[in-house]
Amino acid sequence: MxxxxxxxxxxxxxxxxxxxxxxxxxxLCEQCAKEKGQFSFGSPFGFNDFFPAIMELNQGPSYSAVxxxxxxxxxxxxxxxxxxxxxxxxxxxxxxxxxxxxxxLLKRLxxxxxxxxxxxxxxxxxxxxxxxxxxxxELLNKAVQREEYEKAAEIxxxxxxxxxxxxx
Amino acid sequence: MKGTVxxxxxxxxVVISSxxxxxxxxxxxxxxxxxxxxxxxxxxxxxxxxxxxxNDPLLKDIKYYGISxxxxxxxxxxxxKHLISxxxxxxxxxxxxxxxxxxxVCIMINEEDHLRLxxxxxxxxxxxxxxxxxxMDSMLEKKVKFAFxxxxxxxxxxxxxxxxxxxxxxxxxxxxxxxxGYIKGVLDACGKLGVAVRGRYGENSEASGNIFxxxxxxxxxxxxxxxxxxxxxxxxxxxxQERALRNELYKQNPIRFEDKVFRSLGVFSNARTISxxxxxxxxxDVRLGVDMGIIKNISMDTLNEIMLLIQPxxxxxxxxxxxxxxxxxxxxxxxxxxxxxxxxxxTKGD
Ligand SMILES: [Zn+2]
Ligand SMILES: [Zn+2]
Numbered sequence: 001m002x003x004x005x006x007x008x009x010x011x012x013x014x015x016x017x018x019x020x021x022x023x024x025x026x027x028l029c030e031q032c033a034k035e036k037g038q039f040s041f042g043s044p045f046g047f048n049d050f051f052p053a054i055m056e057l058n059q060g061p062s063y064s065a066v067x068x069x070x071x072x073x074x075x076x077x078x079x080x081x082x083x084x085x086x087x088x089x090x091x092x093x094x095x096x097x098x099x100x101x102x103x104x105l106l107k108r109l110x111x112x113x114x115x116x117x118x119x120x121x122x123x124x125x126x127x128x129x130x131x132x133x134x135x136x137x138e139l140l141n142k143a144v145q146r147e148e149y150e151k152a153a154e155i156x157x158x159x160x161x162x163x164x165x166x167x168x
Numbered sequence: 169m170k171g172t173v174x175x176x177x178x179x180x181x182v183v184i185s186s187x188x189x190x191x192x193x194x195x196x197x198x199x200x201x202x203x204x205x206x207x208x209x210x211x212x213x214x215x216x217x218x219x220x221x222x223n224d225p226l227l228k229d230i231k232y233y234g235i236s237x238x239x240x241x242x243x244x245x246x247x248x249k250h251l252i253s254x255x256x257x258x259x260x261x262x263x264x265x266x267x268x269x270x271x272x273v274c275i276m277i278n279e280e281d282h283l284r285l286x287x288x289x290x291x292x293x294x295x296x297x298x299x300x301x302x303x304m305d306s307m308l309e310k311k312v313k314f315a316f317x318x319x320x321x322x323x324x325x326x327x328x329x330x331x332x333x334x335x336x337x338x339x340x341x342x343x344x345x346x347x348x349g350y351i352k353g354v355l356d357a358c359g360k361l362g363v364a365v366r367g368r369y370g371e372n373s374e375a376s377g378n379i380f381x382x383x384x385x386x387x388x389x390x391x392x393x394x395x396x397x398x399x400x401x402x403x404x405x406x407x408x409q410e411r412a413l414r415n416e417l418y419k420q421n422p423i424r425f426e427d428k429v430f431r432s433l434g435v436f437s438n439a440r441t442i443s444x445x446x447x448x449x450x451x452x453d454v455r456l457g458v459d460m461g462i463i464k465n466i467s468m469d470t471l472n473e474i475m476l477l478i479q480p481x482x483x484x485x486x487x488x489x490x491x492x493x494x495x496x497x498x499x500x501x502x503x504x505x506x507x508x509x510x511x512x513x514x515t516k517g518d
Pocket of ligand 2: 073074075076077078089090091092093094
């Protein structure tokens with residue numbers, strides 16, 4: 001995610017502040033977060049500061065690291081902070097772990113986040129099998145509703161066989 | 169080894185070669201920079217074995233070379249031929265390449281990704297390069313499980329390659345666009361079209377022999393065929409512009425045009441010592457002369473062979489000894505004269 005203030009660097013800090021009884025949340029980069037911290041009156045956000053909610057404001061802003069930022073990939077030891085430094089991911093699992101944080105970057109790089117090209121044969125076979133199982137499942141439900149138990153048992157066997165295949 | 173670039177292909181008056189590269193990773197291993205030595209060796213062996221122990225005709229003339237078994241000159245020579253990256257040549261990892269005898273296929277193992285499958289064809293044949301890459305990829309996926317995600321597609325170490333993992337490119341010679349300054353407009357337009365254009369031998373386009381590499385930037389969200397079609401269309405537009413400008417330049421002042429070409433040929437074929445930079449510059453003029461039919465007795469094959477041999481490492485490989493820069497300049501001039509004379513006497517003009 002990009003810093004919501006400068007729109008340039010990647011956000012690493014989750015910034016919350018209560019202004020006029022409203023909780024304001026922002027994702028900021030480290031640099032912007034530091035600057036914000038020095039003038040905790042909510043002016044940078046364009047809120048009206050002249051109202052009596054000053055007391056609440058004085059609670060000051062609270063910071064917490066963006067959740068995924070402190071997470072480390074259990075498969076390869078990569079942290080999001082390391083990714084930002086080297087620009088590379090460590091393993092397949094990193095894509096799952098940092099997925100949401102990566103999306104804005106992918107959008108910027110490719111204008112898209114969903115693959116539409118080639119699919120490996122074993123994967124597309126699995127996708128087809130899943131679709132087939134789904135269709136059979138529907139037939140099964142209908143058969144049960146109609147109390148055609150013999151037919152239902154037949155369909156159930158087919159589904160089991162397909163599921164075994166898929167697991168391979 | 170007679171490289172691809174020594175053959176002539178379609179649109180060879182502008183396009184020197186076409187290439188398609190696919191980035192792939194094995195499902196059960198971290199990406200190369202996160203692997204330990206043991207994992208690096210495992211991945212290397214899995215890929216090596218699945219390619220070498222196969223009777224498929226596509227793979228039959230492929231040989232393996234471990235990077236650590238090659239000396240620095242051999243590695244550099246492969247970089248100059250554009251078969252491997254500088255990163256792989258300098259790699260401390262357990263890495264290697266699978267190279268076909270015609271150098272049409274080159275697979276880098278344990279570069280940034282576990283596999284970088286590349287197919288290279290002479291002239292404008294990006295579609296053919298893709299077809300071959302695609303069939304090799306399909307064959308490999310029967311033996312190894314690639315890291316693939318339903319949403320993101322093929323998973324790559326760098327997000328810039330994610331999805332299709334494809335980089336389709338053409339190496340193009342654009343002397344007229346550079347000479348007229350129109351190249352800047354072309355570069356700007358390409359940037360807006362999601363197409364990257366880089367100088368082949370560095371930033372200074374004249375010093376790099378007016379040779380550029382054009383390639384797709386986006387890899388996610390489009391099909392491989394869409395990417396190939398897009399880069400092909402953009403390249404053809406550049407080809408047409410370059411051709412029109414060449415003809416226009418000639419028409420405006422044929423004598424000056426021929427004079428430039430033949431003066432360059434004169435120095436190129438008679439120099440006794442010459443730097444890489446100067447020879448690439450002159451080569452560009454000579455190539456233009458041959459493309460336009462002004463220089464008659466030199467074949468494009470000869471020029472392509474010279475283009476490879478004049479680079480420092482390939483030159484030393486050819487000479488079969490290490491040479492210091494001054495010795496290289498002498499050797500380079502010698503090789504150019506030899507190759508041109510073997511081709512037959514260059515025309516000295518009417
Ligand atoms: Zn910021
Ligand atoms: Zn990881």
